[in-house]
Amino acid sequence: MEYLYPILIFAVMGILFGALLVVISKAFAVETDVRAVEITESLPGANCGACGYAGCADYADAIVHKGAPMNACLPGGANAAASIGEIMGISVSAAERMIPVLHCSGTCDATKRKFNFDGIQTCTAAKHFYGGTGLCSYGCLGLGDCAAACENDVISIQNGIPVFCTEKCVSCNKCAKVCPNGLIELRSEKKRVDVHCSSRNNGKVAMQACENACIGCKKCEKVCKFDAILVESTYPIIDYDKCKSCGLCVKECPRGCITKVAVKRAAPVQA
Numbered sequence: 001m002e003y004l005y006p007i008l009i010f011a012v013m014g015i016l017f018g019a020l021l022v023v024i025s026k027a028f029a030v031e032t033d034v035r036a037v038e039i040t041e042s043l044p045g046a047n048c049g050a051c052g053y054a055g056c057a058d059y060a061d062a063i064v065h066k067g068a069p070m071n072a073c074l075p076g077g078a079n080a081a082a083s084i085g086e087i088m089g090i091s092v093s094a095a096e097r098m099i100p101v102l103h104c105s106g107t108c109d110a111t112k113r114k115f116n117f118d119g120i121q122t123c124t125a126a127k128h129f130y131g132g133t134g135l136c137s138y139g140c141l142g143l144g145d146c147a148a149a150c151e152n153d154v155i156s157i158q159n160g161i162p163v164f165c166t167e168k169c170v171s172c173n174k175c176a177k178v179c180p181n182g183l184i185e186l187r188s189e190k191k192r193v194d195v196h197c198s199s200r201n202n203g204k205v206a207m208q209a210c211e212n213a214c215i216g217c218k219k220c221e222k223v224c225k226f227d228a229i230l231v232e233s234t235y236p237i238i239d240y241d242k243c244k245s246c247g248l249c250v251k252e253c254p255r256g257c258i259t260k261v262a263v264k265r266a267a268p269v270q271a
Contacts, residue, residue, distance in 0.1 A: 036060045039084055039087055044076045064088075070088065071094050074171035077170075081095070098186040098188060099164070100166070103198045104139050105210075105212040106136055106210045107160050109211075111135050117133045122148075123143045123145040124145060126143055127141060135209040136199055136210045138198045140181070140183055144162070146162050147162060152172075162184075171186060187240055193247065195236050196259060197257040199214055203215035206234070215254075220249035224248060236257070236258070
């Protein structure tokens with residue numbers, strides 16, 4: 001009997017605590033909208049934050065309860081937007097596809113190193129030593145933090161700077177987040193004019209640091225008919241909402257810092 005009483009006491013306590021937990025769980029239960037669960041399952045699960053929310057589940061909850069835009073999932077694209085619209089009972093069109101752009105053309109041929117970096121071979125680590133190894137402290141460090149962050153094999157380091165295979169890009173924006181100099185930006189693939197320099201140095205210092213550097217002459221700003229480009233602190237910024245991709249700034253730039261991406265056209269059919 002000396003063993004039986006303790007066992008009975010623990011059994012009764014277990015039953016009581018179990019019942020108490022059930023009552024508490026019922027009293028403080030948070031109702032889950034089944035639509036939020038279905039939307040989460042329809043999303044790609046990248047949890048990249050490109051939509052502006054912490055993750056796919058947070059974004060799904062915001063759609064159902066906060067009226068968040070249903071086409072903000074860039075990696076999911078048209079398929080995700082269509083699935084969300086079907087769950088919510090609303091017709092949804094996909095947002096414009098975004099692709100990465102590098103605001104630097106400081107290749108190994110155009111600029112030189114201040115010193116050789118023997119530490120951990122990452123851009124973030126190199127940035128902590130005198131602003132990086134390059135003569136231009138605003139330029140690409142070339143150690144591939146962006147390529148390491150990309151899960152879709154979009155980025156390769158060529159001649160000291162990243163090159164993007166935009167056909168594979170899912171617009172997750174992870175490469176832009178890890179760049180310590182903030183050189184990568186997502187822009188609509190329909191807009192084809194880009195600035196490939198981020199130097200804030202004046203003309204003479206900029207040219208000494210990099211052969212491809214912008215000198216802040218403002219010729220691009222003056223020639224634009226749509227007020228789409230503004231030079232701030234010798235740094236040209238394009239307002240893509242205003243830009244018509246006319247290419248006038250590209251022709252006017254004496255340094256070749258502004259380029260226009262050509263539209264890929266299908267080859268003519270042979271008769």
